[in-house]
Amino acid sequence: MRRIAFVLLTAWLATAGSTPAAQNGGRPAPETLPRRADSLKFAVLGDNGTGEQPEYDVGQRMAAAHAAFPFDMVLMLGDNMYGRQDPQDFVTKFERPYAGLLKEGVLFYATLGNHDDQNNRFYKGFNMGGERYFTFVKKNVRFFVLDSNQLDPKQRDWLDTALQQSDEPWRICYFHHPLYSDGARHGSDVSLRVVLEPMFVKYGVNVVFSGHDHMYERLKPQKGITYFVSGSGGELRKGDARPSALTAAYYDQDQSFMLVEVAGDDMYFEAIARSGAKVDSGVIHRQPVDSRESR
Amino acid sequence: MRPQAQALPVHPVSVRRRRRSAAARLLDRFVHGYLALPIGVAIALVWANTAPERYFITAHALAFPVNEIGMALFIGLIMQEIVEAVMPGGALHSWRRWTLPLIAAAGGIAGSAGLYLGYVQGRYETILTAGWPIACAVDIAAAYYVLKSILPRSGALPFVLLLAIATDLVGMLVIAPQYPTVASHGGGLGLMLIALGVAGGMRALNVRRFGPYLVICGTLSWIALYREGLHPAFALVPIVPFLPHEPRRLDLLADPPDDDAVHHFEHEWNTVVQVILFLFGLVNGGVMLRGYDTGTWALLLAALVGRPLGIVTAVGAAVAVGWHLPRGLGWRQLVVTALASSSGFTFALFFATGILSTGPLLAQLTIGALGTAAGSLLAIGTARLLRVGRFAR
Numbered sequence: 001m002r003r004i005a006f007v008l009l010t011a012w013l014a015t016a017g018s019t020p021a022a023q024n025g026g027r028p029a030p031e032t033l034p035r036r037a038d039s040l041k042f043a044v045l046g047d048n049g050t051g052e053q054p055e056y057d058v059g060q061r062m063a064a065a066h067a068a069f070p071f072d073m074v075l076m077l078g079d080n081m082y083g084r085q086d087p088q089d090f091v092t093k094f095e096r097p098y099a100g101l102l103k104e105g106v107l108f109y110a111t112l113g114n115h116d117d118q119n120n121r122f123y124k125g126f127n128m129g130g131e132r133y134f135t136f137v138k139k140n141v142r143f144f145v146l147d148s149n150q151l152d153p154k155q156r157d158w159l160d161t162a163l164q165q166s167d168e169p170w171r172i173c174y175f176h177h178p179l180y181s182d183g184a185r186h187g188s189d190v191s192l193r194v195v196l197e198p199m200f201v202k203y204g205v206n207v208v209f210s211g212h213d214h215m216y217e218r219l220k221p222q223k224g225i226t227y228f229v230s231g232s233g234g235e236l237r238k239g240d241a242r243p244s245a246l247t248a249a250y251y252d253q254d255q256s257f258m259l260v261e262v263a264g265d266d267m268y269f270e271a272i273a274r275s276g277a278k279v280d281s282g283v284i285h286r287q288p289v290d291s292r293e294s295r
Numbered sequence: 296m297r298p299q300a301q302a303l304p305v306h307p308v309s310v311r312r313r314r315r316s317a318a319a320r321l322l323d324r325f326v327h328g329y330l331a332l333p334i335g336v337a338i339a340l341v342w343a344n345t346a347p348e349r350y351f352i353t354a355h356a357l358a359f360p361v362n363e364i365g366m367a368l369f370i371g372l373i374m375q376e377i378v379e380a381v382m383p384g385g386a387l388h389s390w391r392r393w394t395l396p397l398i399a400a401a402g403g404i405a406g407s408a409g410l411y412l413g414y415v416q417g418r419y420e421t422i423l424t425a426g427w428p429i430a431c432a433v434d435i436a437a438a439y440y441v442l443k444s445i446l447p448r449s450g451a452l453p454f455v456l457l458l459a460i461a462t463d464l465v466g467m468l469v470i471a472p473q474y475p476t477v478a479s480h481g482g483g484l485g486l487m488l489i490a491l492g493v494a495g496g497m498r499a500l501n502v503r504r505f506g507p508y509l510v511i512c513g514t515l516s517w518i519a520l521y522r523e524g525l526h527p528a529f530a531l532v533p534i535v536p537f538l539p540h541e542p543r544r545l546d547l548l549a550d551p552p553d554d555d556a557v558h559h560f561e562h563e564w565n566t567v568v569q570v571i572l573f574l575f576g577l578v579n580g581g582v583m584l585r586g587y588d589t590g591t592w593a594l595l596l597a598a599l600v601g602r603p604l605g606i607v608t609a610v611g612a613a614v615a616v617g618w619h620l621p622r623g624l625g626w627r628q629l630v631v632t633a634l635a636s637s638s639g640f641t642f643a644l645f646f647a648t649g650i651l652s653t654g655p656l657l658a659q660l661t662i663g664a665l666g667t668a669a670g671s672l673l674a675i676g677t678a679r680l681l682r683v684g685r686f687a688r
Contacts, residue, residue, distance in 0.1 A: 083419050114588070114655065117421050149422055150654035152475040177655050187585060190347035191653050194355055 032281065033069055033270060039263035040139040041069060043106075046077030046176075046211025047113065048233030051093035054255045055234035057274045062257055063100030065272060069259055073138065074098075074106060077211035077230060078113025078148075078176030080126065085117045094125060109136065111145045113176035113211065135162050141262050142168040144205075146175035151195055159196075163203035170262055170286060173200065174209040180227045182250065183213025184242050200225055206286055207267060215240050215252035216271050218280055222246070226284050230271070232256050251279040331569040332641055335576025336665060343581030354578045355653070361578045362648050363527050365571040367517060369645075370467075371509070371531025372568050373435070375561065377460055379540050395621065396457035398613045399606045403462055403636065404431045406605020411597035415589060423590045425473075425650055426660050428466045430597035432642035433459040434667075441671045442635040446684040450621035451632045458606070458632075463642050470649040471526045479524030486522065487533070490515035494537035503539050505560040512537070526649055572641070579648050580665065586658035594643070594663025599670055603633035627681045634677050637670030 033041075043062055048055050062074070081093050095102065102108075102125075110126035112118065121128040128134060132147040133155050144162060147155065163171070178186075179193040200208065201223050211231030219227040232255045241252040255274040260267060271280040342350040381388055411430035415423040438455050446452070494512040502508070509531065517530035610629060614620060620629065639646075643664035651657040679686045 085419065112422075114422060115420060117419075148654060150652040150656050152652040154475070154478075185585070187583075189586075189655060189658075190583065191351045191658060192655075194348060194351040195653055 033259060033261045033268045034263055035069060035261070036263045038139075039261050040141055041071040041259075041261050042138075043071050043074045044077065044174075044209050044228070044230050044258035044260060045074055045233040046209075046229075047079040047214055047231040047235045048076070048097075049079060049081035049093040049115075050234040051082075051089065051097075052234065054236065054274060055093070056097045058233055058255050058257055059097035059100065061272065061274055061276060062098070063104075064276075065259060066101055066104060066106065069261075070104075071259065072106065074101065074108045075143070075174050075209060076108055076110035076126065077174055077209055077233075078111050079115040079211060079231075079235070080110050080113065081117070081120060082115050082235070085120065090123060090125065109143070109145065111175050112147050112149065114149055133158060135166075137168060139262070140168055140264075141170040141172055142166045144171065144173045146173065146196075148175035148177040148189070148192055148210075151192060156195065156199075160199060163199060163205070166203070169265070170207075170267070171203065171205045172207045172209070173205050176210060177212050178210035178227065178229045178231075179208065180219045180222055180246060181210070181213045181229045182217055182219075182242050182244050182247050183215055183229065183231075183237070184240050185237055186213050197223065197225075204288075207284060209258075213237070213240060215250060216256045216258075216279060217241060217250040218248045218271075218282070219246050220248045224287055228258065228269075230256065230258050249280040331573040332576040332580075333668075335573040335578075336580030336644075337576075339577045339579070339581030340584070340665075343583055347583060350581050354581055357574065357578045358648075361571065361574045363521075364517070366528040366575060366645065367513065367530045368509075368564065369568050369571055369575070370528055371513070371535055372561075372564055374532050374535040375538060375540075375564075378535055378538075380456075382540055393457055393461075395610065395613060395618055396454050397461050398609050398618070399454070399633075400458045400461035400465070402605040402607075402609020402612075403433070403458065403602040403633070404465060404605070406601040406603070406608070407431045407597040408601075409605070410601030411593050414593040414596055418589045418593075420589045423593060423656065423660075426590060426594070426647070426656070428469045428650065429639065429643050429646045429660055429664060430594050430601070431462060431466050432598075432639040432646045432664075433462045433602075433636045434638045434640040434642055435459040435463065437638040437640055437668070437671055438636045441638070441674050442632060445631060445635070445675065445678045445686070446623075446628060449628070449684070450623040451628055454621055454624060455632050455636055459636055462636075466642065466646055467529065467532075470646050471529050472524075473650050474524060474526035475650075475652045476521075476524045480522045483519040483521075483523035483525075486515050486519035490519060491533060491537075494534050498537045498539075505538060505564060508534055508538050528645075528649070575641075575644070579644055579661065582658045582661045582665075584662065586655060587662045588655070588659040590656060590659035591663040591666065594639075594660055595666050595669075598637050598639050598643070598663075598667040599673060602637050603630070606633035606636065627683050631674055631678045631681065631683045634670060634674035637667065637673065639664055639667040639670075643667055 177189045180188050208227045214232045214235045214237035217229040241250040259270045265286040267284040407430045408427045490512045512534045517527045521527040
């Protein structure tokens with residue numbers, strides 16, 4: 001009888017999502033970051049720029065994480081600024097919340113969301129070089145940063161060429177609107193997916209990060225690519241996740257960010273809640289391009 | 296006992312004829328009822344929300360031939376009808392008629408663009424700023440037919456047509472250079488001059504068939520615009536003035552009378568265009584309904600509130616300084632006329648695809664563009680409330 005009660009309670013916790021671990025199907029988050037000296041370490045943050053207390057809390061939590069896991073950069077997944085975007089707002093919505101990281105020399109690489117002023121690409125702190133879409137390399141990883149607000153033919157053409165010319169072992173793409181998401185408010189953007197996914201598969205993109213839905217979600221690999229939604233760096237839509245057969249893990253009860261380490265052929269990741277709880281973790285093994293194309 | 300009636304033998308050819316005529320009647324209803332585009336949109340909406348992946352793959356595959364090539368025929372037909380309506384003997388010939396509708400159009404553009412821009416700026420979503428011409432678009436046919444159903448044979452009809460045409464011409468001028476393309480290749484000007492030269496030559500030789508103009512000159516013009524990075528759907532605009540014309544009555548976008556060679560070609564052209572409009576609705580009308588966002592509300596507010604307010608205010612100001620309302624158009628009728636022009640539908644959809652590329656911005660503005668069709672219902676409801684036209688009885 002006790003055993004039945006325990007099973008029922010566990011199942012309820014798993015569906016109600018009252019604890020971080022419960023939202024991952026009751027499993028603890030076992031993987032830890034290896035913290036190798038020669039690896040690439042970075043954080044991921046989306047939909048953060050509210051200038052409100054939760055954003056500051058996440059900023060402090062990231063600074064604390066940096067002390068133990070000295071990441072070099074932060075990928076910003078868009079909606080880096082909400083509301084008014086005057087010079088003073090860059091201070092209250094970016095420079096102050098992440099002062100601890102900026103002081104340590106951590107670089108932020110942003111993409112534009114639907115709430116961002118297009119001119120923010122010229123803001124030095126976002127390291128966009130004045131471009132809507134761009135690419136950069138860190139160690140063995142090439143990053144492709146897209147403007148998913150609209151995929152104009154020039155951007156598609158540019159991406160095709162940039163992916164084709166890339167010879168780094170890891171290819172990571174990030175942009176604001178998710179190709180796969182189980183968020184109730186927005187969900188998957190299928191019109192973008194049918195354009196981008198064939199290119200990602202063809203050229204061997206390994207991992208894709210997006211925001212927009214204000215929660216955390218990791219999708220089961222789709223055509224060999226792992227998709228993350230990390231859109232609760234400041235904004236939060238509590239209870240927004242509608243887990244489906246595609247969901248590997250999710251967390252929608254508090255603000256969160258991610259820590260990532262690429263070491264050789266493995267990418268380790270952790271999703272951390274504002275409270276400091278680890279809400280998801282794992283490792284992705286890099287797959288050769290050919291094996292994915294044959295799927 | 297009554298003798299049993301013996302069935303007459305039915306000849307298979309007559310059955311085929313009957314079936315064909317039923318199919319022709321259905322096609323006629325489809326074409327003349329201006330239903331092609333709404334039917335295409337309705338199918339697309341259901342498809343996109345039930346099997347999105349399959350829908351968007353199909354829509355992407357068809358987007359270029361439909362939006363960039365097929366729609367050139369639609370824009371060309373609109374131009375042909377405008378040219379015929381304003382030529383000597385045409386229903387909109389008198390330039391004196393244009394003054395007040397032009398003022399109304401300017402007021403409508405200011406009202407809709409102003410409210411649209413104010414709303415997106417107020418929400419700090421400046422990325423949507425580029426969509427303002429979509430907010431200004433007027434569905435010419437919807438405005439005309441809605442008003443015709445409320446105020447048949449009134450001065451409001453030429454008024455709303457001129458207002459809608461002037462508004463959309465401004466929109467077209469704005470969006471033509473905004474064509475999202477990879478690169479311009481130059482050499483377009485030379486090709487355009489050749490196209491115009493050939494069209495002029497054919498006109499001088501009194502070529503009465505539309506085909507050679509559309510195929511030879513239209514193709515050259517299309518390539519010219521495309522190479523220059525301009526919207527190729529406008530390819531027939533410079534060619535249309537060379538086509539043979541006959542003055543025509545007011546039924547814009549209605550099938551012309553098939554009583555002379557020119558109108559016979561227009562009749563055929565119209566049928567083709569209705570098929571294209573169906574495909575246009577099918578390819579562009581499919582959006583996932585949860586894609587609504589700030590742009591959707593901005594567009595609805597601009598079209599359904601901003602434009603009518605702008606039109607009534609501008610006409611009010613004009614009347615205050617000495618202009619006169621057309622005969623049969625009082626203030627209540629003007630309000631209904633302004634609301635009848637609030638539907639952007641076809642043109643809003645066309646402008647949206649002309650300005651924006653695939654993505655969530657296009658999706659939210661497409662939902663708004665489709666939603667402006669509510670303007671037609673708003674006009675009918677207001678006419679009923681104000682007892683205007685056929686509701687006066």
